[in-house]
Amino acid sequence: MRIEGLASSAGVEIEWRPFLLGPIFKSHGWDTSPFNIYEAKGSYMWRDIERLSAKYGIPYRKPSVFPRNGVLASRVALASESCEWRSRFSKLVFTANFAEDRDISDEAVIVSILESLGEEPGSIIRSALSDENKGKLRLATEDAIGRGIFGAPSFVADGEIFWGNDRLEDALDWYGNRRERAG
Amino acid sequence: MRIEGLASSAGVEIEWRPFLLGPIFKSHGWDTSPFNIYEAKGSYMWRDIERLSAKYGIPYRKPSVFPRNGVLASRVALASESCEWRSRFSKLVFTANFAEDRDISDEAVIVSILESLGEEPGSIIRSALSDENKGKLRLATEDAIGRGIFGAPSFVADGEIFWGNDRLEDALDWYGNRRERAG
Numbered sequence: 001m002r003i004e005g006l007a008s009s010a011g012v013e014i015e016w017r018p019f020l021l022g023p024i025f026k027s028h029g030w031d032t033s034p035f036n037i038y039e040a041k042g043s044y045m046w047r048d049i050e051r052l053s054a055k056y057g058i059p060y061r062k063p064s065v066f067p068r069n070g071v072l073a074s075r076v077a078l079a080s081e082s083c084e085w086r087s088r089f090s091k092l093v094f095t096a097n098f099a100e101d102r103d104i105s106d107e108a109v110i111v112s113i114l115e116s117l118g119e120e121p122g123s124i125i126r127s128a129l130s131d132e133n134k135g136k137l138r139l140a141t142e143d144a145i146g147r148g149i150f151g152a153p154s155f156v157a158d159g160e161i162f163w164g165n166d167r168l169e170d171a172l173d174w175y176g177n178r179r180e181r182a183g
Numbered sequence: 184m185r186i187e188g189l190a191s192s193a194g195v196e197i198e199w200r201p202f203l204l205g206p207i208f209k210s211h212g213w214d215t216s217p218f219n220i221y222e223a224k225g226s227y228m229w230r231d232i233e234r235l236s237a238k239y240g241i242p243y244r245k246p247s248v249f250p251r252n253g254v255l256a257s258r259v260a261l262a263s264e265s266c267e268w269r270s271r272f273s274k275l276v277f278t279a280n281f282a283e284d285r286d287i288s289d290e291a292v293i294v295s296i297l298e299s300l301g302e303e304p305g306s307i308i309r310s311a312l313s314d315e316n317k318g319k320l321r322l323a324t325e326d327a328i329g330r331g332i333f334g335a336p337s338f339v340a341d342g343e344i345f346w347g348n349d350r351l352e353d354a355l356d357w358y359g360n361r362r363e364r365a366g
Contacts, residue, residue: 009351028221038211038333040331040333041330044344047351099361113249150221150223150224150227151224161230163227163231165348166350167231167349170234170238
């Protein structure tokens with residue numbers, strides 16, 4: 001929710017790269033979010049999100065179901081790589097889940113988000129559900145794992161991984177410092 | 184390493200509360216640090232510490248053994264509750280482990296740190312190793328778990344838990360905002 005304004009101020013261009021957390025968690029031996037498995041850390045995380053949302057002025061309500069299946073949303077995000085509405089779609093999905101407690105695993109919710117963007121959902125969903133796009137999401141997830149990514153959001157800046165909202169400014173600074181080094 | 188300067192500027196008093204991570208990790212089913220268990224996250228963590236140490240100008244060298252047993256150091260820190268050198272001792276232990284690659288589980292290393300503070304190690308170590316002090320550290324660890332603490336450093340500000348160096352400023356702000364609310 002914060003990256004576009006900060007990146008724009010820093011003169012950094014963003015390339016969104018959707019991937020799935022589920023396979024990463026499975027490779028750790030987890031069948032759900034670690035926040036569900038490790039109770040104290042999970043409780044802390046929800047409180048942390050609540051405090052940070054208030055700090056940043058971002059609407060937030062704890063989802064009644066967590067985690068929700070984000071595979072369809074990720075497939076749409078991946079299939080819309082060349083579309084100018086891609087980042088707005090992604091943010092609306094996060095808002096639906098984390099502020100409006102809507103079931104983003106439900107195709108009807110994704111359709112309604114696409115409609116709210118003025119897009120025609122039918123062809124987008126068909127393209128998202130094509131075997132080619134499904135395969136691309138699997139490859140994107142393998143690529144993320146290969147880069148050493150283990151959580152989301154992760155920011156890759158000049159090969160350096162920065163994990164989490166609280167490293168966003170550091171990731172953007174990394175680019176600025178690289179430009180300085182390069183003179 | 185950063186808390187004293189920032190807390191002083193914010194007019195916040197610090198009470199150091201030593202506790203052990205080992206029993207907390209054990210309760211999660213981990214027999215070592217999660218950074219050893221989850222490889223990608225561990226690799227990231229070391230790089231993150233390296234980058235943050237450079238950012239803050241804090242000396243850092245990756246320990247050749249991790250984690251080292253900090254029970255003796257924690258017992259000394261607990262036993263020195265009323266001593267003005269307590270926070271300096273604690274910081275020197277972290278420096279010994281994370282900048283000088285010294286074995287802080289070795290009593291000789293703890294003794295040399297106490298000597299560098301101009302203290303008489305014999306009676307301090309004896310008091311640290313007393314059954315009473317050992318029991319107090321177990322209770323302090325249970326107290327931490329009871330508060331919902333699952334990692335270190337954790338900052339408890341007015342009942343709110345903030346976890347990690349990257350939440351230190353938020354923890355101090357929490358006090359400032361509370362004072363404002365209280366008028």
